[in-house]
Amino acid sequence: MNWMENPKRQDIHSVMPSVRSVICVALNYYTPHDRPEGNEYAKISRYGWGRDYHRILHKRLKAYANWLQAQGEGVEARYYADTGPVQDKVWAERSGIGWIAKNSNVITREYGSWVFLGEVLTNLELTPDRPHTQHCGTCTRCIEACPTQAITQPFVVDANRCIAYHTIENRSEIPPDIAAKMQGWVAGCDICQEVCPWNQRFAQETNVAEFQPYSWNIAPTLKELATLSDDEWSDRFPASALRRIKPDMLRRNAQVNLKNP
Numbered sequence: 001m002n003w004m005e006n007p008k009r010q011d012i013h014s015v016m017p018s019v020r021s022v023i024c025v026a027l028n029y030y031t032p033h034d035r036p037e038g039n040e041y042a043k044i045s046r047y048g049w050g051r052d053y054h055r056i057l058h059k060r061l062k063a064y065a066n067w068l069q070a071q072g073e074g075v076e077a078r079y080y081a082d083t084g085p086v087q088d089k090v091w092a093e094r095s096g097i098g099w100i101a102k103n104s105n106v107i108t109r110e111y112g113s114w115v116f117l118g119e120v121l122t123n124l125e126l127t128p129d130r131p132h133t134q135h136c137g138t139c140t141r142c143i144e145a146c147p148t149q150a151i152t153q154p155f156v157v158d159a160n161r162c163i164a165y166h167t168i169e170n171r172s173e174i175p176p177d178i179a180a181k182m183q184g185w186v187a188g189c190d191i192c193q194e195v196c197p198w199n200q201r202f203a204q205e206t207n208v209a210e211f212q213p214y215s216w217n218i219a220p221t222l223k224e225l226a227t228l229s230d231d232e233w234s235d236r237f238p239a240s241a242l243r244r245i246k247p248d249m250l251r252r253n254a255q256v257n258l259k260n261p
């Protein structure tokens with residue numbers, strides 16, 4: 001993740017010199033499906049169950065940015081979601097969408113943290129909403145539930161210890177102390193969100209049909225993924241954010257889990 005050193009990420013004006021306002025959006029992706037119990041199953045995070053969120057969010061943000069530009073001569077608008085040098089969570093909190101929680105995700109009062117974040121940057125001067133207040137209180141459930149102690153202190157996730165990082169981004173060997181604690185996860189990790197009381201109380205089903213899971217993503221077995229061919233991988237993950245996890249990485253993730261008792 002060397003791109004994180006990009007200094008643009010610290011200064012929104014270097015991303016768009018004329019920017020005067022950042023319009024933030026959150027899109028609910030929760031669907032009310034549960035993974036089956038049992039060590040034989042591979043766990044895929046909710047964000048990857050359905051169609052690639054980048055496509056869905058970018059399409060909507062593009063339409064919005066185009067509409068904004070059409071509102072007057074000289075109106076500029078640019079959109080970002082996940083992939084740009086913009087800190088989505090920081091802007092979401094500042095704009096009042098939700099707060100950066102102790103598990104480092106943004107939680108909204110309306111949907112919990114099962115939301116994707118994005119922004120439209122514009123040269124229009126808009127009246128800002130107030131930043132969201134913090135509502136984790138004395139709760140520490142996510143910190144206690146993380147199997148690899150990746151939440152080293154409230155609000156700080158050490159990616160080197162995070163199962164999501166190792167399953168999605170790490171292209172080499174998974175360190176043995178992390179591998180031993182993966183608990184079946186092969187694509188991201190949802191533990192620190194699943195234990196969160198805000199998610200347990202406020203999650204609601206998305207109205208975005210494309211986020212409904214491809215049925216085979218809810219209960220794949222570790223064994224089938226451990227030997228998945230490159231072609232099978234390609235068929236299984238059409239238009240999917242999981243394509244970031246290359247076939248050899250997915251097989252590695254499944255194999256590492258199979259070695260655990």
Ligand code: B12
Pocket residue numbers: 001004009010045046047081082083084085086087088089090100103104105106107113114115116117118155156157159162164165168169187188189190192
């Ligand atoms: C890199 C990255 C990862 C990395 C690192 C995770 C992390 N905690 O940052 C890895 C691969 C591990 C990861 C995992 C996940 N990710 Co991710 N990830 C990103 C990405 C691309 C950048 C985040 C980043 O800048 N991290 C850098 C570290 C240093 O910062 P940080 O943890 O965010 O927290 C610091 C800042 O908030 C800072 N800070 C606080 N206030 C302020 C104010 C200012 C002005 C500044 C400059 C900084 C600052 O201090 C904090 C502590 O150091 C964003 C998309 C984006 N472009 O923003 C998505 C994003 C954060 N990921 C997302 C998701 C869904 C996930 C997963 C849930 C996926 C999964 N199920 O596996 C997990 C969650 C793991 C976890 N508990 O955080 C969503 C989160 C949505 C939400 N509701 O919050 C995002 C926003 C993508 C999106 N557009 O929807 N992710």
Ligand code: SF4
Pocket residue numbers: 103145146147148149150151157161162163164188189190191192193
């Ligand atoms: S995503 Fe999983 S490994 Fe990463 S901080 Fe949350 S619980 Fe820990």
Ligand code: SF4
Pocket residue numbers: 101102103104135136137139140141142143192195196197198
């Ligand atoms: S589990 Fe508790 S501490 Fe963690 S994010 Fe949710 S409310 Fe905050």
